[in-house]
Amino acid sequence: MFSVFRGGQSGAWQVKRLAAVKGEGLTPTPALSVTHSDSVALPILPSQTGWRLVGVASHVRYVERAEKEQLAAAQAGLGRPEATLAALIPIRKSAAWWELTQEERRGIFEDKSHHIASTLRFLPAIARQLYHCRDLGGAFDFLTWFEYRLAHESLFEELVGMLRETEEWSYVEREVDIRVERERLDAV
Incomplete structure (x- = not known):
């Protein structure tokens, strides 16, 4: 299933901040819509008034069985x-990252950066x-989508902040940080 994140003039999520962390940013927009579909028109072309990012939720990679089970038990x-x-944090990693073998990427991802172990809390x-x-x-x-309550903003x-300090993040060559807010679903 494809997930489409579209920055534009309307959407359920209001953009509060859109910042380039590393590399080129994205066109500022007031809103973000998120849709899921079995198909999507490709290639993804930029717009003068917004943007569209498409990704696919796939199987979990770079994990061992015990880690996968821990994540499944703890994940909301x-x-x-x-x-x-x-x-919404879109990321592009460098060619150097993709030239590494899967085993080498796993070594950086978990053995050195402790991506899973340090984020479980x-x-x-x-x-x-x-x-x-x-x-x-x-x-x-990659497109990473996070959701949380106002009480968990800090x-x-x-x-x-912790993830951006890891060795894994040294391979990031483009990152955009998009913060959004919506009304409570049970309030409408």
Whole structure:
């Protein structure tokens, strides 16, 4: 299933901040819509008034069985009514990252950066879904979508700050940080 994140003039999520962390940013837009579909028109072409990012939720990579089970037990689902804040963080990694073998990437991802082990403590307060898009012709390799409550905003900042300090993040050549907010689902 394809997930489409469209920055534009309308959408359920209001953009509060859109910042280029590394490399080129995206066109500022007031809103973000998120849709899921079995098909999507490719290639993904930029717009003068907004942007569209497409990814696919895939199987979990770079994990061992025990880690996968820990993540599944701790992870909260997306779409919780109380999770009125979200972040979309598109990332493109360098050619050097992709030239590494899967085993070498796993070594950096978990053995050195401790991506899974160090982030478990942030679950279930912060829900997340990783979308792969490297092979879809877009400008990014991954789109990470996080949802959380206002009470967990500082926890989310701690998580993102910690991840950006890891060796894994030294391979990031483009990153955009998009923060959005919506009304409580059970309030409407």
